Amino acid sequence: MMVSADRLGLPKRFIEQWPLWLVVSVVALQPVGRLPEVPLLVMALFGLKDLVHGRQALFSNLGFRLFSLLFLCFWVPALVSLPDAVNLEKGLSSTFGMLRFYLAGIFIIHRLDTLATHRLLSMAVAAILAFWALDGIVELLLGHDLFGLSSGSSLYITGIYGDNKRLGYALVAFLGVALAAIVSNKQLLLGVFFSMLMAFVIFISGTRMAWLALAWFVLIAAIVLWYAGYRPNRKYLAGALVMLLLVGAVGSQTPSVKQKVSASLAAFNGSSLDTASSGRISIWQTSVDMFSDNWINGVGVRGFRYAYADYSQPDDMFIHGEEQKIGAFHPHQIVLEMMAEMGVIGVTGLLGAxxxxxxLLKVLAAHTHRFSFLYAVGIATLLMPLGTHLSMYSSYWASLFWFLAALLFAAVRAEGIGPNKA
Incomplete structure (x- = not known):
């Protein structure tokens, strides 16, 4: 039995836009463990329905076709890696579990099909990110956030994420979506203020992965804008640089940044590069050795941690250290992850992606005011070969990546972008 909007006391338009609010809930619930999986599962069920009943309209759309190709670039290598997986159970659950993200993506592409919807989405995401950022600043000033949460460590500012260190790279991941409405409405001052707020909190979060991801985001946007023929006003550019220096100067005085910078500079002060990089060099060397021994289809998707001990060095901190006995969870580098877990087949898939x-960025270069442009910059940032983010196949990062990819291709569909329409 359907309940009318009038009986619920809600505006009819609000009820009609339930797909949008379901999508927004995925963003809003990010700090709450695996709770975002609930709306994603709901979307996956409706996505299956959309695939069955709306397949003709979907298959004729560029956004859906590109989304499907992108998904296959990661799903097929995972599938092919299963015969030689060191942990078949983990490989099976990760590979076939990815299908729920694909179906949820179909729902997003099919339902978020108007620019008005994407404008509301972008504004809602911007409000959520602004709240997270301000909440993080409260933690910096008081030692705990508005809800009494804290990281429990001077190394990180985590805000609403509590003892989880995801605040910094969650802000980077959703930055393109949040900026889209601001940029499309040409609200320059608001865009600059919002960007500086995000940059400051990402900086003080203490997560070096997030720092690198933000740098890639800015660099990719700048390269595409330059390719499109855009030349920034020198006054605006100088003003932006001054504000960035101010953000850096203020942020560098916080304990989280001081300690992370000191750790990063330790390699130049006599400490080993491995120690300065929190063991990344050991992990990467192990990844290369693992690939050399399993170069065709790797050790299986998500099998890195289970094969790690067999390829680690005798003094490896992730085997013989105090905290872990099984080894590093993942390679912390997307190219090495594809090499170690899926071999040359995985690297081929990554190149395809x-x-x-x-x-897509070339297509969008002529229309940098569009929502899909900033969405695409955000996704390209997550795919950067020199990134050090989480595993592309972990439940959290995979759900985040495919959610953002679906938003990108939903915007491509909403904006009517195609080979002859760009």
Whole structure:
């Protein structure tokens, strides 16, 4: 039995836009463990329905076709890696579990099909990110956030994420979506203020992965804008640089940044590069050795941690250290992850994904005011080969990546972008 909007006391338009609010809830629930999986599962169920009943309209759409190709670039290598997986159970659950993200993406592409919807989405995401950022600043000033949460460590500012260190890279991941409405409405001052707020909190979060991701975001946007023929006003550019220096100067005085910078500079003060990089060099060396021994299809998706001990060095801190006995969870580098877990087949899939993004960015270069442009910059940032983010196949990062990818291709559909329409 359907309940009318009038009986609920809600505006009819609010009820009609339930797909939008379901999508927004995925963002809003990010700090609450695995709770975002609930709306994603609901979307996956409706996505299956949309695939069955709306397949003709979907298959004729560029956004859906590109989303499907991008998904296959990661799903097929995972599937092919299963015969030689060191942990078949983990490989099976990760590979076939990815299908729920694909179906949820179909729901998003099919239902978020108007620019008005994307404008509301972008504004809602911007409000959520602004709240997270201000909450993080409260933690910096008081030692705990508005809800009494804290990281429990001077190394990190986590705000609403509590003892989880995801605040910094969650802000980077959703930055393109949040900026889209501001940029499309040409609200320059608001855009600059919002960007500086995000940059400051990402900086003080103490997560070096987030620092690098933010740098990639800015660099990719700048390269595409330059390719599109855009030349920034020198006054605006100088003003932005001054504000960035101010953000850096203030942020560098916080304990989280001081300690992270000191750790990063330790390699120049006599400490080993491995120690300065929190053991990344050991992990990467182990990844290369693992690939050398399993170069065709790797050790299986999400099998890195289970094969780690067999390829680690005798003094490896992740085997013989105090905190872990099984080894590093993942390679902390997307190319090495594909190499170690899925071999040359995985690297081929990653190259295919990169080419898809390059193609789309070229298409969008002529229309940098569009929502899909900033969405695409955000996704390209997550795919950067020199990134050090989480595993592409972990439940959290995979759900985040495919959610954002679906938003990108939903915007491509909403904006009517196609080979002859760019």
């Amino acid at each position: 990169v080419f898809i993004m390059i193609y």
